Amino acid sequence: MSDLNTDICIIGAGSGGLSVAAGAVQMGARVILIEGHKMGGDCLNYGCVPSKALLAQAKAAKARGGAEPQDFRTAMDHVNATIATIEPHDSVDRFEGLGVQVIQGYAQFTTPHTVKVNGTTIRARRFVIATGSSPLVPPIPGLDGVPFMTNETLFTQHDCPGHLLIIGAGPIGLEMAQAHRRLGARVTVIDGASALGREDPEATELVVTQLRHEGIEIIEHAQVEKVSGRAGAIEVQVKGGTIFAGTHLLVAVGRKPNLERLNLDAAGITHDRNGIKVGADLRSTNRRVFAIGDVAGHGQFTHLAGYHAGLVIRSILFSLPVRARHDHIPRVTYTDPELAQIGLTEAQARQKFGGQLSVQRIGYDQIDRAQADGRTDGFIKLMVARGRPVGVTLAGAQAGELIAPFALAIANNLKLGAIAATVLPYPTLAEIGKRAAGAYFSPKLFDNPMIKRVVRMVQRWLP
Template identity: 60%
Template sequence: MQRIKTDICVIGGGSGGLSVAAGAVQMGAKVVMVEGGKMGGDCLNYGCVPSKALIASAKQAYAMSHGAKLGIAETDPNVDYAAAKDHVHDVIATIAPVDSVERFEGLGVKVIQAYGRFISDTELQAGDTIITARRFVVATGSGPLVPPIPGLDAVTYYTNENIFDLREQPKHLIIIGGGPIGIEMAQAHRRLGCNVTVIEGAKALGNDDPELAQIVLDTLREEGVNIIESTQADKVSSDGTTVTVHTAKGDFTGSHLLIAAGRKVNIDKLDLDAGNIAYDKRGLTVGDNLRSTTNKRVYAAGDVAGGLHFTHVAGYHAGVLIRSILFALPSKQRKDHIPWATYTDPELAQVGLTEAQARAKFGDKVEVVRFEFHHNDRAIAERKTKGLIKVMVLKGRPIGASIAGHQAGELIGIWSMAIANKLKMSAIANTVLPYPTITEVNKRAAGAYFTPRLFENPTVKRVVGLVQRWLP
């Protein structure tokens, strides 16, 4: 058995772990990384990257059959589903070297390709190596949650971990789960020529503003996606060639089944009890400093920190931990400025409080300003006018923004920046943007906040009248 001593042992080679390892080793710390699966984690191999690549193929197919309003003759796309998957894997392969073992060993990180488990509060075993570290960073991410539906174990089903390896085009894809993963895959597969049914136990896209989520769901239904809400999958059966999901609202039969019913954190292999590390089903029990409440040597980053499950959150956590672990500076995470996006067409994005959350917390003190995409000239030029932005404002500062529309995932960034830096609405309104751009949606929303204060204010009009009468 080999023994290693190090400053930092990072467990997990996904976004959070890679960011901690790269930052720490380049600043002079000794770093060991333990990864039993693929470098790059879920995002690169099974999540963000492959899903966006498949969505890009789907958008291209959709554009070919929907060009008449732009003066382009429409044609039915000849979809090669297997070739679209080749595109997906080429994208992964293009990005993979940045996250590779070779790159990180080149930086000076000792990479051990094995799953790790704690054997004491100061030691981790990975394969035939025992690592003793001053600090451990658990960044093992999450995987698909497969609910205990009767009959599911007797049928072939897919999750985000293997759907991108499927090369046979589904004739009818049944999706259990109407969250971001399920809805993104529903639209992508529909645009690639598959029939699609989504079965959701509650409300599809239920974590987003319902008014804006409805814009996206209405679009999917218009494109032919069958979305069944407020019904559970009671059981699943198969006749060998098809699979049927039985629900209280009827039976739904398709050629393939995708489970997109949520996520579960990857902590089962860690033997956290042996490391005196408190945890629950959400992940490690940590404070705002991301430090274990029971083992002060241990920190968490990303999904296992018990918060939002997004790649960019894991990267953000890495920055918090680097300040704390390397420089011994007080460093805590914030959550109010964390955005997220669902990459449907139109896109759906959120940062901070939704309208309902803001009103519940602050009541009538909150102002909600709105701007619709059909007033944006660039959106009109590109025929992308379906959309709405809502900004929740408290005492002149944005505390939340909800966007459904073209490039919503890009647009939300300015509101995340504003909330992170406690900027006022005037900072957005004063920004000069190139014309015509979709980004003007943000500026017009900020302008909508000032409109009643400037143009509907009698005092302002009296002052202007006095100035005009007495100005030399």
């Protein structure tokens, strides 16, 4: 293949890269898309899609009264079928049909203006790095000599583990702990700090308590010192000498940006262990090169990559100024109950706003639909400052769905009255958000002596 010239060269065909490619080519730009592994990236093949498919099957098994021997294999068949159904949307054929030139291989910068892939040099007006992230494997003594899984290999299993050991009690670790427990495995989760340590402690307690109730052993503040054993007989030793034995091991301690193959120094692109250094416009220190999604160092969410993609399209195609913000990006842990967060947690909001902050807490038990469904465990915690929501914590059934109106409000800087004035169908769980907003305004209306005097005066003058 001879050397190529293009308007936009995108490195990485995960969620963000595909969004930029599809949008740019359909608006008239020449686009080259380079992918060294699988189209669709981590989200489709190893992350969001397979994990949620597995969780759905685990929830169904619990609803049936418990796992049967064939349930695990059936669940994995469902995982593979789900990926296969979505794959065509992210495929080489689809993107070439849109007009994108897709090159399968690993790109490496050779100068600030060029990359090389499979021996071909590509020069572009603008580059977009969207290479995503991969599982972080910590330097635990003995780990390199023991068979272990990450999210990239977890979904290749065919048989249910007898006893799954999980190092890491973050979202991935706890989601997969619950899925495997509901599908018949014993599960032990080990973490050197607290489970879901970045989340609101009250919300975390609700989730962790439920997981423990289902029989998942969660060991917190236990630093792993070494791993030993063989397939089917693995031991994890923590500080203090306690040993946890199991048949399988999943390492879920975090992720690292995929930067190693890019030769970023040749392009003058500053980076560190957290990713590529970008400004609010998502440009790197090389003004021709943008970075989006996981490699940009602002979070590791598919929806964040999609948001970045939209900004980059505006900047590159129309030369419009863009400024990424990240205070309005929600996150969800898809355990049952779910835990959703947007904006500041209560602790963060109190530190930032002090006495200006109002916190409203409404339990699911105050919502008629939750009572009807028998799902009354959970709550919403709404943080309000200067009449606007600055953070929301939701823990309970469908929390990931119920966070949506607050994502809208915070993204668009809406006042809380916009939610309080919304009419919702009755009975729905979504009423919990409106109820929390109403609780903020209630004292201003019902405990205000001036309001009461006005009402009495009006009543006296009415005919």
